Amino acid sequence: MIMDKIIFDSKYFNVKDTLDCGQIFRYRPYKKGYLVFSSDKVCYAYNESEKAVIISDDKKYFYNFFDLSEDYGEIVNKALNCDCEAICQSSKLGKGIRILNQNRVETLFSFIVSQNNNIPRIKGIIEKMCFFLGEKKCAEIEGEKIEYFAFPKINELAKKDVGFFSSIGLGYRASYIERLAKDIDGGKNIEELDLLSTSDLKNRLLSIYGVGPKVADCVLLFGFHRTDSFPVDTWIEKVYHENMGGTLTDRNKIAKQLVCKYGELSGYFQQYLFYYKRSLEANE
DNA sequence: GACCAGGTGAATA
DNA sequence: TATTCACATGGT
Numbered sequence: 001m002i003m004d005k006i007i008f009d010s011k012y013f014n015v016k017d018t019l020d021c022g023q024i025f026r027y028r029p030y031k032k033g034y035l036v037f038s039s040d041k042v043c044y045a046y047n048e049s050e051k052a053v054i055i056s057d058d059k060k061y062f063y064n065f066f067d068l069s070e071d072y073g074e075i076v077n078k079a080l081n082c083d084c085e086a087i088c089q090s091s092k093l094g095k096g097i098r099i100l101n102q103n104r105v106e107t108l109f110s111f112i113v114s115q116n117n118n119i120p121r122i123k124g125i126i127e128k129m130c131f132f133l134g135e136k137k138c139a140e141i142e143g144e145k146i147e148y149f150a151f152p153k154i155n156e157l158a159k160k161d162v163g164f165f166s167s168i169g170l171g172y173r174a175s176y177i178e179r180l181a182k183d184i185d186g187g188k189n190i191e192e193l194d195l196l197s198t199s200d201l202k203n204r205l206l207s208i209y210g211v212g213p214k215v216a217d218c219v220l221l222f223g224f225h226r227t228d229s230f231p232v233d234t235w236i237e238k239v240y241h242e243n244m245g246g247t248l249t250d251r252n253k254i255a256k257q258l259v260c261k262y263g264e265l266s267g268y269f270q271q272y273l274f275y276y277k278r279s280l281e282a283n284e
Numbered sequence: 285g286a287c288c289a290g291g292t293g294a295a296t297a
Numbered sequence: 298t299a300t301t302c303a304c305a306t307g308g309t
Contacts, residue, residue: 022290111290118289121307171305176292212292233290250299251291274290288309296301 014096090276107223176210
């Protein structure tokens with residue numbers, strides 16, 4: 001196994017902030033940074049002296065995963081010059097955040113798990129799914145052996161019933177997961193949805209049992225990289241009312257209003273705001 | 285013990 | 298169409 005290293009300027013790439021802003025649930029602290037798991041792959045990522053470093057055996061995959069071809073300096077600039085003070089402030093704090101390009105099927109399962117749930121618990125549940133149903137893998141990073149579990153293949157998920165999913169803590173979401181695993185036929189039909197426009201794609205996602213507007217928006221943004229999506233959860237609702245002077249109460253309408261205003265920048269601004277509001281609360 | 289967490293489906297008016 | 302409620306679980 002050949003390990004490759006990506007070295008990237010850290011001005012607009014902070015590994016910790018990118019991982020901690022709630023778009024991904026499979027990562028853990030390791031040495032100078034983090035081990036990050038996606039699909040059946042792993043990388044070791046950290047920041048050190050003005051650089052971000054990513055070590056993996058699939059350079060191409062993680063180059064795309066961390067969205068390294070995108071110019072985040074330009075995006076942050078647009079946030080700094082935007083009419084909304086909260087977006088401006090939050091982009092200063094979160095300028096190192098990047099929107100990941102994650103595996104679509106994994107993102108779909110993960111965000112169904114996420115509904116009405118908190119991040120530590122979401123992480124735990126997904127970890128159990130991988131531990132019980134995922135393939136055991138091994139990698140060697142800087143001479144050290146790393147053992148981990150891949151995200152389960154759909155046919156492995158499809159073998160399990162609602163009782164199993166309940167037993168790993170999914171609660172009432174167990175039946176959503178059971179049905180999705182049995183319905184999507186290996187997951188290929190999910191990948192193919194990328195051909196659709198954002199609005200058609202959203203409607204297809206909404207037709208899945210257990211997927212509502214918020215989960216659909218997260219899958220659009222984190223799985224399909226549709227940055228003209230603005231997921232509105234409890235945190236965004238809070239920041240919208242408390243820091244942006246928003247007056248709407250219906251989450252769907254809030255999302256529509258913000259996408260209408262910020263277009264292709266919506267997803268980035270949403271991540272800055274989510275991270276900002278959560279860190280404000282943590283420091284109070 | 286109430287309230288909350290990256291909400292959704294179903295019933296009701 | 299818009300509101301309201303139940304839903305599992307674990308943390309504060």
